[in-house]
Amino acid sequence: MANVEVESLTRVFETRSRRVLALDNVNLEVEKGEVFGLLGPNGAGKTTLIRILTTLLLPTSGRAVVGGFDVVKEAKKVRGIIGFSSSSERVGFDFVTARRNLWFFSQLYGVPKSEADRRIEELASLLEFQDQLDRKLYMLTTGYKQRLNLARALINDPTVVFFDEPTNGMDVFSAKKVRELFVREARVNSRTVFLATHNMFEAEEICDRVAIIDRGRILAVDTPENLKLTLDKPVVMLETDVAGASVGDPRTLDGVVGGTVKLDSESETANIRVILRDEDYLDKVVTLLERRGVKVLGYQRLEPTLEDVFISKVGAGFAERERSLEV
Amino acid sequence: MRSSVALWLRVAFSRAMIRVLATYGDPLWIVVNVGGPLLTSIALAFLYKFAGIPQFTGFAILGGGIAAYWGNVLWSMAAQLNWDKRSGMLYLYISSPAPLTALLVGMSLGGILGTLPSSLTVLIIGTLLFNPPFSPPTLALALIFMLTLLALYGMGIALSSLYLILGREAEEVNEALYEPVSFLSGIYFPSIGRASPLPLAIQAVASLIPLTIGMDALRRAVFFSEGVGELWPSLLTLAVMAQASIILGLKALNYVERRGRVTGDILVALR
Ligand SMILES: Nc1ncnc2c1ncn2[C@@H]1O[C@H](COP(=O)(O)OP(=O)(O)O)[C@@H](O)[C@H]1O
Ligand SMILES: [Mg+2]
Numbered sequence: 001m002a003n004v005e006v007e008s009l010t011r012v013f014e015t016r017s018r019r020v021l022a023l024d025n026v027n028l029e030v031e032k033g034e035v036f037g038l039l040g041p042n043g044a045g046k047t048t049l050i051r052i053l054t055t056l057l058l059p060t061s062g063r064a065v066v067g068g069f070d071v072v073k074e075a076k077k078v079r080g081i082i083g084f085s086s087s088s089e090r091v092g093f094d095f096v097t098a099r100r101n102l103w104f105f106s107q108l109y110g111v112p113k114s115e116a117d118r119r120i121e122e123l124a125s126l127l128e129f130q131d132q133l134d135r136k137l138y139m140l141t142t143g144y145k146q147r148l149n150l151a152r153a154l155i156n157d158p159t160v161v162f163f164d165e166p167t168n169g170m171d172v173f174s175a176k177k178v179r180e181l182f183v184r185e186a187r188v189n190s191r192t193v194f195l196a197t198h199n200m201f202e203a204e205e206i207c208d209r210v211a212i213i214d215r216g217r218i219l220a221v222d223t224p225e226n227l228k229l230t231l232d233k234p235v236v237m238l239e240t241d242v243a244g245a246s247v248g249d250p251r252t253l254d255g256v257v258g259g260t261v262k263l264d265s266e267s268e269t270a271n272i273r274v275i276l277r278d279e280d281y282l283d284k285v286v287t288l289l290e291r292r293g294v295k296v297l298g299y300q301r302l303e304p305t306l307e308d309v310f311i312s313k314v315g316a317g318f319a320e321r322e323r324s325l326e327v
Numbered sequence: 328m329r330s331s332v333a334l335w336l337r338v339a340f341s342r343a344m345i346r347v348l349a350t351y352g353d354p355l356w357i358v359v360n361v362g363g364p365l366l367t368s369i370a371l372a373f374l375y376k377f378a379g380i381p382q383f384t385g386f387a388i389l390g391g392g393i394a395a396y397w398g399n400v401l402w403s404m405a406a407q408l409n410w411d412k413r414s415g416m417l418y419l420y421i422s423s424p425a426p427l428t429a430l431l432v433g434m435s436l437g438g439i440l441g442t443l444p445s446s447l448t449v450l451i452i453g454t455l456l457f458n459p460p461f462s463p464p465t466l467a468l469a470l471i472f473m474l475t476l477l478a479l480y481g482m483g484i485a486l487s488s489l490y491l492i493l494g495r496e497a498e499e500v501n502e503a504l505y506e507p508v509s510f511l512s513g514i515y516f517p518s519i520g521r522a523s524p525l526p527l528a529i530q531a532v533a534s535l536i537p538l539t540i541g542m543d544a545l546r547r548a549v550f551f552s553e554g555v556g557e558l559w560p561s562l563l564t565l566a567v568m569a570q571a572s573i574i575l576g577l578k579a580l581n582y583v584e585r586r587g588r589v590t591g592d593i594l595v596a597l598r
Contacts, residue, residue, distance in 0.1 A: 054422040058588040079424045089415025093345055095352035107341035108425035110334040
């Protein structure tokens with residue numbers, strides 16, 4: 001049985017100045033024990049979907065079921081079986097110890113004291129902050145606070161746990177620990193881990209399946225391997241002189257499905273990453289670039305990443321997509 | 328039903344506990360909160376004494392003892408949801424099964440326990456210095472206390488919801504209202520009744536605030552030994568006010584949650 005079911009879900013935000021279609025007919029199913037990733041650039045609609053699934057926001061139309069309960073009609077039941085954490089909420093109360101804070105959050109779910117004590121110890125040992133449990137929150141380092149926040153999300157033994165950009169602003173070591181925890185929670189405790197991220201590496205590394213989302217629409221859902229396999233087009237990285245940085249949208253080059261342009265100011269070169277319709281277009285692209293006054297210093301065929309899958313569908317990368325939303 | 332009552336109590340208790348722990352974990356806060364009302368009470372009591380109305384000194388001491396309570400019930404409750412929203416806690420509260428009323432009431436109860444040192448200090452030092460003629464506690468006193476508390480809880484919850492909808496500016500309104508409402512409700516002097524120095528029209532406005540009725544009745548019970556027999560009109564008024572404000576508070580809270588889930592920006596701060 002699926003733990004998260006989303007059917008034709010649409011959400012529109014109407015403010016005085018504009019109307020935003022944040023989710024556009026989204027359909028998803030996430031199984032028990034699965035680490036599921038929602039991958040997309042900022043503004044794609046990830047947070048909106050999580051807010052609907054955690055009963056904080058109503059859908060405009062469509063339906064969503066979490067752990068067998070409808071998020072609109074049975075919101076109270078949904079709230080009892082979910083956990084949630086993002087990188088933006090406050091971790092707890094500064095003048096109270098980490099242990100007391102966790103106890104407080106367990107009480108929001110009515111967890112009995114002995115059970116709460118046991119879970120606090122267990123989570124603290126999994127996330128390696130036992131020695132911090134009896135310190136007041138304001139004395140903890142950012143890394144420990146972030147771990148505490150994750151422990152908080154799991155304190156009620158949730159069936160489905162939602163993480164919205166959980167490793168944002170985390171140091172590399174903590175982020176690694178956290179990713180291991182997600183996988184463990186899915187495998188060992190059969191939880192559904194629902195993760196929103198714009199970090200391709202993270203999605204690729206730990207997610208059983210990934211949904212790629214852009215402007216409120218799910219473009220593809222599959223395992224990271226399959227997503228990359230379905231991209232049967234060559235990905236090529238062209239290294240050029242700085243003139244390359246100003247070629248504009250790579251799609252204006254014949255045979256290019258989509259791509260990204262990055263200036264490397266240190267080495268005074270530009271990297272143009274393109275997805276080609278097929279191999280034969282490579283020479284043509286090089287010629288076209290040279291004709292525009294761009295000197296191609298070298299090129300290299302690359303293994304596709306999840307961002308390439310995204311680029312092949314929308315024509316542009318995450319960064320370009322985010323910039324286009326900022327108007 | 329039984330389990331939802333149990334959850335309500337658990338949540339209120341734990342929120343109160345956290346508030347108490349946080350209060351006593353921050354010594355500076357205690358000093359500030361003991362100091363303020365104590366100085367005000369003593370200054371006023373001296374003033375009353377030398378102005379030739381020594382019977383008012385007791386009012387000043389009682390007022391100082393009670394000021395922190397009502398500040399907690401009404402004002403900190405009113406600002407609470409906005410504060411929770413900004414800190415991201417409101418999201419956690421809403422996405423959990425914990426009832427918001429339990430969180431608000433618990434927070435406020437914890438605040439009351441946290442201001443105990445302040446109240447006791449004022450009452451003890453004030454009594455030692457001025458020896459006002461307190462009557463022993465009665466049933467009437469207990470009833471006044473309870474009903475005033477309930478009425479203020481209802482108002483606190485209603486204001487909290489209102490301020491959440493109105494947003495940040497509302498907090499400035501809250502702060503701007505603090506002094507005039509404190510004055511009108513007569514914490515340190517009788518603002519209604521025969522001994523009130525205020526014109527009748529202002530007394531009428533003041534009477535709309537449950538705290539005014541509560542303070543007036545409290546003084547009469549404490550200093551003039553009036554019982555339920557004499558105080559029943561005040562008790563009845565407080566009971567009606569309590570019921571009305573609690574119904575209003577719960578309606579407002581429900582409205583906010585529903586409205587928040589529609590608009591998307593009431594319950595969570597946008598980045
Ligand atoms: N409460 C809101 N009111 C108006 N627009 C909103 C609101 N919340 C989100 N949006 C808009 O909806 C779109 C999706 O946002 P969001 O779900 O936060 O994306 P993501 O989490 O993927 O970055 C964005 O264009 C954003 O500006
Ligand atoms: Mg987001």
